[in-house]
Amino acid sequence: MDDLIVTVAPCGAETTREQAPAVPFTPAEIAAETRRAFDAGARMVHVHSRWDDGTPTQDRVRYAETVAAIRSQVPEIIIQVSTGGAIGMSAEERLGSLDARPEMASLTCGTVNFGRGVFENPAPLMLEFARAQLAAGVKPELEIFDAGHLDNAAWLIAKAPLAGSQHFDLVLNVPGGLRGTPANLLMLAGRLSEGSTWSATGIGRAFLPISATALAAGGHVRCGFEDQVEVEPGVPARSNADLVDRVVGLAGLLGRRPASPARAREILGLRPAE
Ligand code: KMH
Numbered sequence: 001m002d003d004l005i006v007t008v009a010p011c012g013a014e015t016t017r018e019q020a021p022a023v024p025f026t027p028a029e030i031a032a033e034t035r036r037a038f039d040a041g042a043r044m045v046h047v048h049s050r051w052d053d054g055t056p057t058q059d060r061v062r063y064a065e066t067v068a069a070i071r072s073q074v075p076e077i078i079i080q081v082s083t084g085g086a087i088g089m090s091a092e093e094r095l096g097s098l099d100a101r102p103e104m105a106s107l108t109c110g111t112v113n114f115g116r117g118v119f120e121n122p123a124p125l126m127l128e129f130a131r132a133q134l135a136a137g138v139k140p141e142l143e144i145f146d147a148g149h150l151d152n153a154a155w156l157i158a159k160a161p162l163a164g165s166q167h168f169d170l171v172l173n174v175p176g177g178l179r180g181t182p183a184n185l186l187m188l189a190g191r192l193s194e195g196s197t198w199s200a201t202g203i204g205r206a207f208l209p210i211s212a213t214a215l216a217a218g219g220h221v222r223c224g225f226e227d228q229v230e231v232e233p234g235v236p237a238r239s240n241a242d243l244v245d246r247v248v249g250l251a252g253l254l255g256r257r258p259a260s261p262a263r264a265r266e267i268l269g270l271r272p273a274e
Pocket residue numbers: 012013014082083084085086087106107108114119143
């Protein structure tokens with residue numbers, strides 16, 4: 001089945017060069033890592049923007065430059081920007097990424113402890129973000145970090161209102177969120193309504209068990225330096241492509257292969273690329 005969508009999250013907001021020497025910061029570096037990940041089988045990129053020194057930013061101009069660099073190096077890939085940004089950013093700042101005219105954007109469905117901090121997503125912010133994405137013609141990826149976030153998502157879908165089938169990313173093993181076990185992933189996936197599409201993200205050591213479970217259960221997978229820095233315990237990833245390569249290898253053992261970019265857009269209900 002050529003139906004697998006691997007999303008690469010090449011840098012995130014938090015990962016440091018001490019954790020992963022190859023984590024990209026500049027638009028050119030992020031674009032080059034995205035190219036390597038695409039060549040390894042990734043079909044979507046979850047974009048965060050950083051300043052040259054690695055500081056996370058949702059600055060409109062920097063984001064537009066980052067997305068433009070990716071588009072020039074990897075014109076086929078689906079671009080999904082982050083509206084999560086980094087802990088402590090204002091709602092207005094976080095929405096700066098929508099100006100880059102992506103096809104998709106993340107939309108976190110609730111507040112969650114996040115390491116030592118709190119990733120704040122109260123109901124009014126969720127609604128504001130959903131309406132902003134609707135107005136911009138952007139499809140949300142509903143981010144689920146804990147079981148109650150699925151109830152928040154159902155509320156949001158009705159209230160915003162978001163029409164059609166929804167795409168979820170089930171993120172497990174954030175310190176403070178739902179633990180990254182196969183049973184927890186299957187519990188979340190089993191609660192999604194008919195017609196939903198979903199990917200799973202296993203943070204840190206949950207990378208392999210969560211990816212393998214998602215692949216076996218018919219889901220898609222997200223990976224990258226935002227989410228993990230090792231391809232297996234004790235083996236550092238030299239590039240985001242190493243992580244994508246591991247997912248594509250696991251998928252192959254299960255008879256699944258990366259979708260073409262056109263098929264990936266079809267699965268997600270996105271317009272065909274121009
Ligand atoms: N950096 C995290 C606090 C998202 O991109 O939508 C939030 C995050 C989620 O990465």
